[in-house]
Amino acid sequence: MSSSSTARLSVGMLAAFAAIYFIWGTTYLAIAVAIKEIPPFISGTVRFLIAGLAMYVWLRWRDPRPMANVDMKMAALTGVLLSGIGNGLVLWAQQGIPSGIAALIVTAVPVIVLLLDWAFFSKRAPTRQALIGTTIAVIGVVAIVTHTRSLSGDANIWYVLSLLIATVGWSFGTLVQKRAVQPGTVLSFTCAQMIFGALFQALMSVIDGEWTHFEPSSVGLGSVLAIVYLIVFGSIIALNCYLWLLTRVAAPKVATYALVNPVVALLLGALVLNERLTPLAVTAAALVLVGVGLVLFQGVFTPARLMSFVKRAPPAVARGE
Known part of the structure; x- marks a missing residue:
């Protein structure tokens, strides 16, 4: 590969990471706006x-047979896990939990991906730093779940549980999808996956009885624009970027999007929707982010690396001058 190709690939990866980092952080706000007038699963x-x-x-x-090389069984499975359970239950939960807190709980995705990868996929055991980070992140999530009432008022326990199930479903779907998709079929696979996810959410909308109280005529411009934003940016752009990155980068690293999403969502929720940003929320966020950071950036801040940095530093730096 030429140096120019490498540079283009690097720019493409940076652009894809930027898309899932920031676009998916804003989708929590768009979801909150959309479900004010449109039932979540619908x-x-x-x-x-x-x-x-x-x-x-x-x-x-572009191609008369775009789905020829797509494994439809795997597309259906990942569609249910990602677009169906992973997204659908987050939608449903945001009826009773602020967008920022929802994003914060979903921040546990990188940790769950790491643990599921160890247990069922790569079989690589996490390091001591990863275990410490996992423990810290779990404490943060437990703090959020335990004190959801003080964070967001009355929160039905089912909303909290649905968020946790959504997080596990998305994490498992991420690892399954990484194995199932080939680089040349990313767009076709994503297309099929989204359609299967839509069918799952349609089924859930019937089970939840949403159609009995949905009045399309009552849907305002704000909800329509939110849905359009979610279609174009949240699905067509960001979901394709996510799947494309999974074909080129380790899944736990791709899952770092969950580090940035809650910060964006918490700030937007507080600024636009006047959601409360309490000291407990900030503390819990810090715990989750520190824990996930330790898991994802293993080996970066080890004692050996720090000593190596000190030895390479100029004398004035080494003496602390």
């Missing part, structure tokens, strides 16, 4: 069905 169905069909039309225009 909004998810509309979002992923339109995004998936739009992608299919575009792919079909």
Whole structure:
């Protein structure tokens, strides 16, 4: 590979990481706006069905058989785990939990990916630093879950549990998808995955009885624009970036998007929706972020590396002058 190709690839990766870092941080706010007038599973169905069909039309225009090399069974499984459970239960939970707190709980994704990868996929045991980081992150999540009442008022325990299930589903789907998709089929696989996720959310909307009290005529411009934003940016752009990165970068590193998302979501929730940002929320956020950071950046701040840095530093730096 030439140096120019490497540079282009590096720029592409940076752009893809930036997309999932910041776009998915803003989608929590868009979801909060959308579900004010559109029931959660119905909004998810509309979002992923339109995004998936739009992608299919575009792919079909380019290739008469765009799904020829897609493993439909794996696309269905990952669609249910990611776009279905991972996204759908977050939508449902945001009926009773602020967008910033929802994003904060989802921050546990990198830790869960690490543990699931150890248990079922790569079989590589986490290091001592990873275990310490996992413990700290779990303490932060437990603090959020235990004190959700003080963070966001009355929060039904089912909303909290649905967020935790969504986090596990998304994490497991991430690892399954990394194995299932090939670099040349990213767009087609994402297209199929979104359609299967939409079908799952449509089923959940029927089970939850959302259609019995949904009035399309009552949907305002704000909710429509939020859905459009979720379709274009949250699904077509960010989800494709996520899957593309999974074909090139280790899954736990791709999952670092969850480090930035809650910061964006908490700030937007406080600024736009006037959601309360309490000291407990800030403390819990710090615990989760520190824990996840320790898991993801293993080997960066080890004693050996720090000593090596000190030895290489100029004398004035080494003496602390």
